[in-house]
């Protein structure tokens with residue numbers, strides 16, 4: 001039996017406020033950007049919230065049902081649960097001077113419930129949403145003022161939950177704003193690279209300021225960045241393809257470079273020059289950026305290929321990324337290519353590059369679950385995916401990678417961020433709700449529930465057994 005998961009390794013799952021909570025207009029919450037994306041990141045922006053068949057309006061009603069869900073997570077043995085705070089629950093328009101007490105009280109109740117079972121929170125400050133008020137009044141992150149407003153929000157929650165939350169993340173998949181500027185940075189309409197990188201510069205400064213605030217307020221806290229691990233392999237060993245893959249990997253690693261090393265990497269100057277980008281960066285910004293994260297977290301679902309020939313690229317299914325499929329890999333129903341070894345590769349790359357602890361905060365497979373005649377859900381495909389990935393995680397730990405924990409994506413079915421669907425399910429727990437919003441919202445354990453429970457209870461030892 002191979003037992004290489006270290007003692008105290010954190011096991012759990014990851015969700016995001018706007019994909020599970022619902023109650024979009026309850027408890028004094030303001031409208032968030034996510035409330036205006038009923039068709040997911042990929043779809044158009046709705047004119048009004050709450051009237052567009054947006055499944056996120058109710059989502060899985062976690063806002064009201066969290067005690068039963070936490071109990072189920074505890075049954076699987078979770079020691080950590082990643083979720084996010086909806087910024088618009090705390091500052092409904094984003095620029096109030098005083099926070100909304102009802103919003104703060106909700107997360108107090110949630111964290112207290114988790115504590116009863118010994119489940120630690122890992123909290124993302126901004127997971128693909130911000131108060132829509134900041135978009136209307138400040139044009140989202142294009143305004144420097146939003147840095148101060150974000151810092152105020154971050155300081156509020158650090159202070160309030162300083163005895164309850166030890167692990168924090170700043171922005172979810174910060175690199176995705178390059179492809180989804182509204183979701184990532186609150187920028188509406190077509191935007192130039194100049195505008196997007198300027199907004200992202202503000203976000204990077206805000207992230208560093210939050211890191212500093214966290215260190216000031218909660219002595220024992222650890223705060224990380226969060227990257228979408230968009231691993232690219234060269235499609236061939238042609239040197240041109242290798243250079244193209246390096247460039248595409250750098251596009252997302254750029255964000256890790258700034259957040260982990262405290263300054264812009266050397267190569268970006270040329271990229272900015274050749275793309276007509278001139279950033280407004282103050283001396284104080286440069287100082288602020290020096291406050292670096294304690295660990296690097298990332299999501300990993302798939303890998304893809306890069307080539308010097310632009311005509312080989314195609315738009316990935318259910319993702320905004322343009323990529324070249326890898327002929328050696330199979331794919332999920334949504335076309336996301338399955339590559340467990342890519343996760344080992346990524347863990348090693350990130351650890352070599354940053355020499356900081358890593359945290360896998362999203363991994364999983366979106367699939368349609370069809371209940372059997374007796375009502376059970378035999379999701380062997382999910383077990384196979386996760387099992388294969390965890391074996392590679394174990395290899396990476398043996399390679400010497402320092403890994404704090406693993407929170408797979410969507411331990412309970414939730415609304416897809418990309419497509420706004422319910423039917424793209426990731427969970428160990430089935431939620432009775434369909435893409436039309438019909439269903440009782442009843443929770444049910446799938447076959448994978450018991451499999452994950454055994455993995456956690458054995459600290460990974462059962463991974464050595466055949467499935």
Ligand code: BG6
Nearest residue numbers: 016172173366416417418419424
């Ligand atoms: C990540 C996001 O990109 O992938 C999550 O952080 C998202 O919010 C997850 O849900 C899976 O993507 P999708 O489109 O299948 O929901």
